[in-house]
Amino acid sequence: MKYNRHKTTPAHIGDITIGGDAPIVIQSMTNVDTNDIEASVAQILRLEQAGAELVRLTAQGTKEAKALGTIEAEIRAKGAKVPLSADIHFNPRAAYEAALHVEKVRINPGNFYDPARKFQKINFTDEEYRAEVEALQSNFETFLRHCQAHHTALRIGVNHGSLSDRIMSRYGDTPSGMVESCMEYLEVCHRIHFHDVVISIKSSNPLVMTETVRALIERMDQAGMHYPLHLGVTEAGNGEDGRIKSAIGIGALLAEGIGDTIRVSLSEEPEAEIPVAKVLLHCVEELAKATPLDFSPRCQPFRSEEKPLVMMDAHPHFAQLHPADRPDIEVTETTPFIRITDQEALSGEVPELPEGKQLVVRLTGATAPTLMLEALDHTLSLPYILEVDCTQHSLEELPTWLGFQLGGALMRGQLSGLYLRRHEEDALALCSIAFGLLQASRRRISRTDYISCPSCGRTLFDLQSTVAKIKEATKHLRGLKIGVMGCIVNGPGEMADADYGYVGSAPGKVDLYKAKERLKRNIPQEEAVKELIELIKANGDWKDPE
Structure with missing residues (x-):
């Protein structure tokens, strides 16, 4: 028994290669307003200095997508070589614009062409469903041709919490739904020989994330596809818990030889993600050099049902x-x-x-x-x-x-x-x-579970200090899951696994959720933590600290 890396086809993003025999690439994402050119440039330079080999910026509209061109020019003038990627949700026009300016564009199949989700079940006939997929694939092919013309790479990034209503209606909130959402887009890439594409399938639950990535690889193998894989546990949180959650999900797959690029998503400054990623890659290096084991299996794996x-x-x-x-x-x-x-x-x-x-x-x-x-x-x-x-x-x-x-x-x-x-x-x-x-690892629940995004240019409040306040107020609520999301774009879906949610809805304003149901709207940020506690109490989930 020894370490073997999963074989993938290489994708070229600017001057770097992801997949094939290339080293595993570390990436991160800025958390400042993309329209703030000076702050964006400064953060990209700090990230490159820290060891990031690819940096992503949000581009929620064409204005931000155009700003990427200025940012790209300024970092090149300062000697930076790190390629840039645009992060797109809900706005194909922004994707077309961004493809003119940066080396890579990330799209989310859950919200790129499908309508904004309303968490409603849609009863499609097979013929209607097929027509929806064909229309989506036709539109996506047009975008791929645009990327090919401008030598722009692509990431197809599926998130557990942002599957479309169409996918959810047929497959549910499941790993198979995530895989299908990705494959609809990959089929087009494969058909027109678009090779500079990287895939990610993420969840805030490491078990769901690892299971789904393995299932996607199996589907790709069956279809003769071997696209490189981006690994990450989305909304992992911060501090020790965020590092553990990321390391368990990313590390389990890296140890199996799976993964060509990684991003550790922490609710901290993005520079803090890089040392964690470096530790993970050092573990891979040590594993690759480890003494192989020769043994004869003697039993079926034993699984303990007891609390560890x-x-x-x-x-x-x-x-x-x-x-x-x-x-x-x-x-x-x-x-x-x-x-x-x-x-x-x-x-x-x-x-x-x-x-x-x-x-x-x-x-x-x-x-x-x-x-x-x-x-x-x-x-x-x-x-x-x-x-x-x-x-x-x-x-x-x-x-x-x-x-x-x-x-x-x-x-x-x-x-x-x-x-x-x-x-x-x-x-x-x-x-x-x-x-x-x-x-x-979901083996023993002994503390409050926090699902918090790493923040980006869309974030509508100071996420780091907010997470700290919410943790301080709720850390004794063992077993409860609380989502803290910086904006409305992905908030309700990405925290689908949470019992309660705190989501930025406008500058200085917050919406509060019970599961996926929004119960309080546009609460002033300074009152929101108190209102969250009141919501938890009203639903019978509050316990006074001991």
Whole structure:
């Protein structure tokens, strides 16, 4: 068993190549107004300096699309080589204009030609549905010819929360709907031999995102298509949780050899995304160099239905934590477990467990953790807690590193617990990371889940400070999902997985949602957090902090 990269055809974007044998490309997106030329240029230059190899800017209208030409000229005058991409929603005219000025245009199949969604079911006959698709493909071919004429590359970017009413009516809010939405456009690219195209399928749920990307690859393979893939977990949030969620989704696919370009979407300054992406790519480099594993499968993969445990070395500060945040096992003089190494587990040297004892398997570093965990999945038929030595990585990098290494196994349901080890003073930090890993992989919900966009030039309020305020007010509402979206363009759809939503509707104004239903409109931003709390209370989901 060893790492093998999924083969794709190369796409050329300016002076860079995505796919084929090219290195995996790191990209990001500006979060300032595209009409603010000076701010946009400055941010692009900072991103390139930080290590971004492609930068995307929003172009919600033709005015912003034309501004891209000025921005492009100014960054080239300052010596920047990074190619630019225009981000388009709901406005084909803006896409046509942007294709004249930048190296790449991103469109969203959910809102490019299909009408703006109203979250309504439409009852098409098969003939009517076919006619809709044919009209869409005809219009899209015209746009592709325009891109070909101007040597402009394309990204077809499907988002889980912005599928059209047409797709939703036939396929539902499902991975198959996302795949179909993408394939309708790819069929045209394939037919007219448009090769400079990259595909992305994103969700705020890492499990949905990884499942859908794999399904898309299968469909493309069946159709003889091998377009390069852009990976990302959309609306991942910020801080430790945002890094873990991104690393689990992106990392699980990268470890399988899938992915040609990545973007870590954080509700922070875009420059903060680059170091996280670099850690992920370093993990890929280490995986590619790792010692291959030779083993004979002995069993079907074991899947634990129990709530995964968190185990930690005993620390006096654990007593200060809320019970839901404390480890289930604190390691003391008498321990309720038996420890073996991964090598012993792989070779079948597993002792019989006395009643009340749990098995702990310690990673030894004999090979990459992702390879070892995949091998153990086919050789160990018992539930086990995974012990990981974290001393070789900084606390700053650890959430990303662990997300990459353990994400695939956790999402498979493979592990029955985590035992992270580092220095004694890091016990509380490790405990938080362990619970974060279980939360992001949907194995154990122990905290509030936030779905927040990374912000862009469309954002109608200070997203970073708003997310911080909402987190402070609601962090005790364990299990609740709250979406914080910068604008109305994608807000209601992109937070489709959330229980409550906070969406910018106009400068300084906010709409509040319960699921997809808008219940409060145009609330002044300074009152919106308080109104959100009142909405949660009115629906019976509020609990006072303990």
